[in-house]
Amino acid sequence: MCKHPTFIAGFDEMSLGGLPSQRLSLIVGGPGAGKTVFAMHCLVHRLSALGEPGIFVCFEETIPRLRSNLASFDWNIGAIGDDGIAFVDARIGADTLRGGAFDLSGLLAGLGALRADIGARTIVFDGIDMLLGHLDDGRLEQQEMARLDEWAVVQDVSVLLTAKAFGQSERDQRWSARLQYMTDCVVMLEMAATETTSSRAVRIAKYRGSDFAANPAPAVISGAGFEIVWLRSDRLDYPTFSDRVSSGIDRLDASLGGGYIKGSSVLISGAPGTSKTSLCAAFTAAACARGGKVLFISFDESGAQIIGNMRSIGLDLAPFVQQGLLVMASQFSCGRSPEEHFLAIRDLIRTHAPACLVIDPMSALLKGEYHFATMVCESVLDQAKSRGITALCTSLLEHVDGELELSASHVSTIADTWIHVSYVAREGERNRAITIVKSRGTSHSRQVRELLLSSTGIDLCDVYAAEGEVLMGSARQQKEAELRRRQVELDVSHRRFGLQAEREIVELQARVEAATRELDWKRREAELVATLEAERQDREREAHRFRVDMRLPPAERGSDLREHGPA
């Protein structure tokens, strides 16, 4: 199947290449749904991108009126000549009389000549329902549609028919069935309106001979023309990184195993006043300090206001703005549909090419009853991820069951890291508790920590668990003081025990030394006694022998003194 790109962003993706070549396509929508803009966008962009002329046939409006309507787009339509886009007025006047059977041969012959003259390959029949209204005959309608179908093949053109959305009347239903049957591709432009909001959607109802995305997608009409916010279904080609990007808070980085992963999306949820914006500002300041570009998108709060507020916690973002590293963009959340916001954000990302993106709060996009809000949030993160931008977005939770609501919105599902900040009220005070709910691809602390804001910055603090509750604020300080006192007491008693033991050891050692000395004396004393005794006995024996010797005859004296010593 040969496709004819429309150059309508998103549509060529939905339709896997554009409208069918040499076939009839039907663009259906209610008043103001953008049928003419859709068709004209295609013609203008095929001309500018491919240099390929087109023909625009009006069945409803006069050409001057149509031109003046189209002049409001950034297409410079006034500069496009008849050899670029040829306008043909094909209104059948109200005063035209009918006098029998007729067919479209005249118009088609004329258009065929025009097509050959300028080399057109796309022809728009704007308001085909008006023409069919003149035929006013079921058989004729079918016959002329068949003629047109055949003509498209012969002329080698893509034909775009636009028609008003069909009413409930029997006649409208018949047209609807016939037109849809006779065309190869049917594109429905829908306007979804609630009491307070309205948004556009595009749906491909059928595409003969081709696969297509059947789900409706949000659309925006802006100065640039028609655009569809299309979320790619293949998300496998995101660049992946292992580098870490600092959160701007050392202890939070430590809890996250080094910081946020580059190119990942981080969600910070919490009630009003839980310092979500402060966490964003810390991240911003850290990124800018490294020389990285940051795009900070705030809703309902001006950039100047945020910069002013952040000074109170010691963060001065103003120099980064002056250096051109930080772009603060503020938008009002009301008055625009989420898809319009998305396009504005995407354009800002394209213009500034930031390394980091902050959206505060992302939940501004979920305001109102917009049908595509969650899909748009996904698309925003998709934009960041596909460009390797580290994105930080906050989400305001107004209700107790906010977490549930948030999960339902899918933002928490697409975010890689989810940090929740809450108030813990206890004993007459409110303190901020920060928890890392999840962090893909990184080991992280599961501990609840207290978030401390002071004029010198943001810090995290360990909390104490007691009786199944965490202690924060003054309760934590009390606990800390109590623990410190106990510690001092313990220290003192330990030191006392230590000293006592030391003293006893010294005493014992002294006693041991004294006893050793005494032992020595005793030994020496004993030796002395033994020596004196031996000497005394020697003297005794000498004296005895002498006495014995003296009693013997002189001849025997001295020879056997030893054998005959005193017994």
Added chain:
Amino acid sequence: MSAHAAKKCQLRLYIAGSTPNSARAAENLSAALDRVDGSREALGLEVVDVFAAPRRAVTDGVIVTPTLIGLHGSGRTVLIGDLTDTGKLHGLLRSLLAPA
């Protein structure tokens, strides 16, 4: 109104070759010009075959074929169809013959 001035082509019939509707329209117009007295003499007829001269269809604002256009002064009356509605056809011819 002189016959000479009136000859200045006050009727244009746009046809698509010899398709059935176009052939019928040509026949019906011819018969009507015979039936309405003086019309054939007074009104100049130009037959434009859009297959042969397709650019004329665009420039003259012809959407369907057959189309009969009656020119009178600055205005024009358009009658579309194969002209089987003789009442409307005769009415058109007579209005063109009538003095302004």
